Amino acid sequence: AIQLTQSPSSLSASVGDRVTITCRASQGISSALAWYQQKPGKAPKLLIYDASSLESGVPSRFSGSGSGTDFTLTISSLQPEDFATYYCQQFNSYPTFGGGTKVEIK
């Protein structure tokens, strides 16, 4: 199975900060990677698919990049509603998820 390692596992940031989360795959997955946002008690929400494509309705402050084994999710200016846990997910063979990154208020 392809393993996804996210870093950091948690971070503290302030409103307006630029935030970057990384996801590393244990083997190359081309661009078959998505990012999700999950708030407590809620289902995950798709933000980015195919590594860099923005899902419809998702604010443009979210962006994704990378291919092969190294990927990043960037939030250009953190907003109060962005405090949540973020997961990456690959679909090279069957789906697996990263361990998550919790973004907390500094």
Place this chain on the structure above:
Amino acid sequence: QLQLQESGPGLVKPSETLSLTCTVSGGSISSSSYYWGWIRQPPGKGLEWIGSIYYSGSTYYNPSLKSRVTISVDTSKNQFSLKLSSVTAADTAVYYCASLQIAAAGKYFQHWGQGTLVTVSS
């Protein structure tokens, strides 16, 4: 806009079979645009894909659960279902159903149900 809703017992006894159904509204489960899947999340932990199904009945299972999982589809009811046999406390989790968008490079979970907590306990 697709909407999905899980239903089924919230409490299952150890060694028994967990059974959940996902009802799809706002679109047809027979659409060639989507696969359909189950994902679970133990309390306080991360996400685990359980399996997926296409409207034709083709199924794909997580190798770690394959021996215990059956996913089926009922196109007449616009539903798909999950059965997980021989459950233990380790199967206690919030279970989500979701649609899988078929994109250029892969498949991703686009629309999600609200999730249902299933507890395995005697």
